[in-house]
Amino acid sequence: MDRALGPTSVALVAVTVWLGLWVTPPDETQGNFVRLLYLHPALAWVALYLAFGLAALSSALYLWPRTRSQRWDLLAASTVEVGVVFLTLTLATGMLWGRPVWGVWWTWDARLTSTALLELLFIGYLAMRRVPADPHVRARRCAVLALLAGLDVPIVHYSVQWWNGLHQDQSVLVGGFHFKIHGSMLWTLLLSFVAMTVVFAWMVRRRYELAVRESAVADAALHEAVLERRAEGVR
Amino acid sequence: MAPAVTLRAAVALLGQFPVLAGVDLDVEEGSVVGVLGPNGAGKTSLLQLLAGLLALRSGSGSVMGCDLMGDRRDLRQRVGLLGHSPALYPELSAAENLRFGLRAMRRPVTDAADALERVGLTGRLSAAPARTLSAGQSRRMGLAWLLARRPALWLLDEPHAGLDIGGRDLCDEVIEQAAAGGATVVFASHDPERAAKVSNQVVQLAGGAVASSFEGQRPSHVA
Amino acid sequence: MWRDAVLVCGKDLRIELRTRVLLWQVVPFGVLTLVLFALALGPSTTELQRGAPGLLWLALLFASVLATTRSASIETPDGTRSSIRLLGLDAGGVFLGKAAALAAQLLVIAAVLELGLLVFFHVNAARLGIATPLELCAIAALAAVGTLYGAVVAGTDVAGTLLPLLVLPALAPVLIAGEKGTAAVLAGGGPGRWAIVLLVMAVAYLAVGTLLYGSLEEPT
Numbered sequence: 001m002d003r004a005l006g007p008t009s010v011a012l013v014a015v016t017v018w019l020g021l022w023v024t025p026p027d028e029t030q031g032n033f034v035r036l037l038y039l040h041p042a043l044a045w046v047a048l049y050l051a052f053g054l055a056a057l058s059s060a061l062y063l064w065p066r067t068r069s070q071r072w073d074l075l076a077a078s079t080v081e082v083g084v085v086f087l088t089l090t091l092a093t094g095m096l097w098g099r100p101v102w103g104v105w106w107t108w109d110a111r112l113t114s115t116a117l118l119e120l121l122f123i124g125y126l127a128m129r130r131v132p133a134d135p136h137v138r139a140r141r142c143a144v145l146a147l148l149a150g151l152d153v154p155i156v157h158y159s160v161q162w163w164n165g166l167h168q169d170q171s172v173l174v175g176g177f178h179f180k181i182h183g184s185m186l187w188t189l190l191l192s193f194v195a196m197t198v199v200f201a202w203m204v205r206r207r208y209e210l211a212v213r214e215s216a217v218a219d220a221a222l223h224e225a226v227l228e229r230r231a232e233g234v235r
Numbered sequence: 236m237a238p239a240v241t242l243r244a245a246v247a248l249l250g251q252f253p254v255l256a257g258v259d260l261d262v263e264e265g266s267v268v269g270v271l272g273p274n275g276a277g278k279t280s281l282l283q284l285l286a287g288l289l290a291l292r293s294g295s296g297s298v299m300g301c302d303l304m305g306d307r308r309d310l311r312q313r314v315g316l317l318g319h320s321p322a323l324y325p326e327l328s329a330a331e332n333l334r335f336g337l338r339a340m341r342r343p344v345t346d347a348a349d350a351l352e353r354v355g356l357t358g359r360l361s362a363a364p365a366r367t368l369s370a371g372q373s374r375r376m377g378l379a380w381l382l383a384r385r386p387a388l389w390l391l392d393e394p395h396a397g398l399d400i401g402g403r404d405l406c407d408e409v410i411e412q413a414a415a416g417g418a419t420v421v422f423a424s425h426d427p428e429r430a431a432k433v434s435n436q437v438v439q440l441a442g443g444a445v446a447s448s449f450e451g452q453r454p455s456h457v458a
Numbered sequence: 459m460w461r462d463a464v465l466v467c468g469k470d471l472r473i474e475l476r477t478r479v480l481l482w483q484v485v486p487f488g489v490l491t492l493v494l495f496a497l498a499l500g501p502s503t504t505e506l507q508r509g510a511p512g513l514l515w516l517a518l519l520f521a522s523v524l525a526t527t528r529s530a531s532i533e534t535p536d537g538t539r540s541s542i543r544l545l546g547l548d549a550g551g552v553f554l555g556k557a558a559a560l561a562a563q564l565l566v567i568a569a570v571l572e573l574g575l576l577v578f579f580h581v582n583a584a585r586l587g588i589a590t591p592l593e594l595c596a597i598a599a600l601a602a603v604g605t606l607y608g609a610v611v612a613g614t615d616v617a618g619t620l621l622p623l624l625v626l627p628a629l630a631p632v633l634i635a636g637e638k639g640t641a642a643v644l645a646g647g648g649p650g651r652w653a654i655v656l657l658v659m660a661v662a663y664l665a666v667g668t669l670l671y672g673s674l675e676e677p678t
Contacts, residue, residue, distance in 0.1 A: 030639075046237050063670070063673050065306075100577055117627045117630050120623075120627035121627045121628060123619075123623075124623050124624040124627065127623055128611075128620065128624065131614050131615075132614075132615070132621065133250075134248070134249070135251075135615060136248075136290065137613075140673050141610045141611075141674060143673070144606075145624065146608075147666070148628060148666070150626075151663075157404055162602060214574050218251060221251070222248070222251065222292075225251070225252065226246055226253045226257065229252075229444075230256045230257060230442045230443065230444050231254035231442060232275075232441070232442035232443070233276070233440075233443070233446050286540070286544065288540055288543060288544075311543055311546060312544070312546040314544060316540060316541070316544060318537050318540055318541075319537070320535060320537030320538075323537075323538055323541050323542075324469070324473060324532070324538060325535070326473045326476045326477055327472065327473065327476070330492050335465070335469055336545060338465055339462065339545040340545060340546065364476070380541075
């Protein structure tokens with residue numbers, strides 16, 4: 001399954017791009033700018049819920065003594081790194097779409113504001129990971145940071161209802177399963193969610209494997225370091 | 236008598252550096268062990284490990300019945316550590332520091348005054364902010380804290396450093412008194428003669444491991 | 459836990475009374491911030507009154523970062539941290555105690571900043587008084603968040619530069635809710651749901667902090 005992730009994600013993205021650019025019609029009011037929406041909501045969903053939800057869960061499992069393992073810390077770090085990339089792309093595609101449709105690159109409505117704050121919180125997490133510190137101390141502190149940042153995710157989810165901003169209301173699901181978008185646009189949108197999820201899984205898998213290998217190299221180096229340390233005493 | 240400390244191939248890290256590189260050590264309960272070694276040998280790190288303040292990376296270790304690979308919180312409450320740096324809060328006085336510590340440990344705060352008197356920190360010295368104390372006076376404050384706290388395991392990092400002759404003799408008396416009361420004492424030192432005089436066992440550390448060990452001059456069973 | 463909280467709170471406040479860092483550094487910094495904001499806005503009373511709610515909360519936020527840094531640094535010296543860990547204090551109690559001490563200091567800062575607002579920004583004193591419940595909830599949230607994030611960076615070499623980067627995004631909802639609530643009060647209404655938002659935030663962070671602080675205190 002691991003080997004299939006890469007080719008599958010490429011294929012899904014390719015089909016989504018084909019459908020989004022050539023098959024689906026332009027929107028009545030937004031024209032061709034609607035095609036950015038085959039990227040933006042999927043990127044947002046993956047970043048806000050999948051990536052940071054997984055980071056929060058991994059961090060909780062690391063902090064819980066019964067399940068504590070370095071692998072949860074490495075998984076959390078990998079998902080945050082990939083999540084920050086997805087969130088940056090979310091904001092970028094949102095701005096590219098917002099400029100022609102809303103007339104502005106940026107507006108301080110609730111969802112955009114909360115999303116920007118979440119991005120900053122997780123950039124803080126990445127900054128903490130780069131602070132020289134004992135790996136276990138750093139892992140614990142980053143795990144706490146991830147959980148605290150995860151508190152912000154529900155705020156993003158309910159921000160449209162709470163603050164009544166300029167951002168699009170939930171475009172697909174309105175009160176249950178009555179879809180607002182129909183036809184090929186709907187299928188393309190749903191496919192984009194699947195494609196971005198698979199891309200995310202592939203990127204996290206690769207990043208996690210790299211982190212595990214880095215850790216194994218450090219462990220191997222430790223054995224050498226112990227021997228060298230003992231030799232200090234003999235000289 | 237059950238050993239107070241058992242370490243087998245203990246490795247501990249500071250960052251990625253192995254400060255302890257396979258320590259084997261046995262310390263009998265109620266004994267006094269001196270740890271000698273050059274700078275960087277791992278003496279301080281060994282004491283930190285025994286205090287439960289440094290994690291055991293590999294090997295095995297048991298201190299006062301607590302597994303060093305497990306939860307070390309129980310161990311920490313049974314240990315008293317006299318480190319290099321002055322303990323507790325520099326802005327508070329010696330008396331305030333001791334009273335805070337005793338309240339935290341649910342011990343009678345009246346023990347603070349007795350302990351400070353024992354080490355010669357009375358009057359102005361016990362009331363002035365701890366940061367105004369000299370290095371030797373800070374050491375005495377640290378000893379007072381251990382006297383007041385009465386832990387089962389005393390860990391002293393170069394306790395004679397910074398003390399005058401009287402202070403060093405006081406330190407030896409305090410160590411002897413603690414051991415006579417049933418406590419186990421492990422202390423790091425740069426003074427081999429003094430270490431041998433007060434210890435049952437002297438251990439030489441080098442390169443993060445025990446290089447050699449010999450018997451001290453303190454009798455094993457002191458009435 | 460509560461006993462340890464009272465003990466730690468008393469200790470932190472005693473240290474503050476002894477050193478007066480709040481009085482001589484943090485409070486003047488807060489006032490300076492307000493003065494600089496007033497200079498940036500210009501002398502127009504209308505502009506100053508319009509900007510007052512946001513600038514009050516911004517000044518309080520910046521001052522709280524300083525106060526948080528100070529609170530976290532009390533246990534920074536190596537010997538102090540080791541000794542505290544050996545005392546067996548309840549981690550949740552330590553968190554609540556430090557948060558309570560920080561909240562007491564933030565109350566003082568807020569009171570001085572409000573006085574500054576009356577003097578420099580010409581706001582209505584009676585209306586500002588109505589915002590007190592909102593302020594108390596916000597201060598509870600600031601103290602809880604600050605204490606928690608302060609512990610995250612404690613002991614690192616880059617605590618001074620890292621703490622603002624970590625804590626200010628987390629405190630942004632306090633800024634938003636505080637500004638909106640205060641603006642509503644000054645406009646003649648009540649703080650409304652903004653006080654509830656801040657109360658929920660305070661309770662959430664106090665609960666999470668009580669649970670997680672022990673993980674941050676655990677050494678290597």
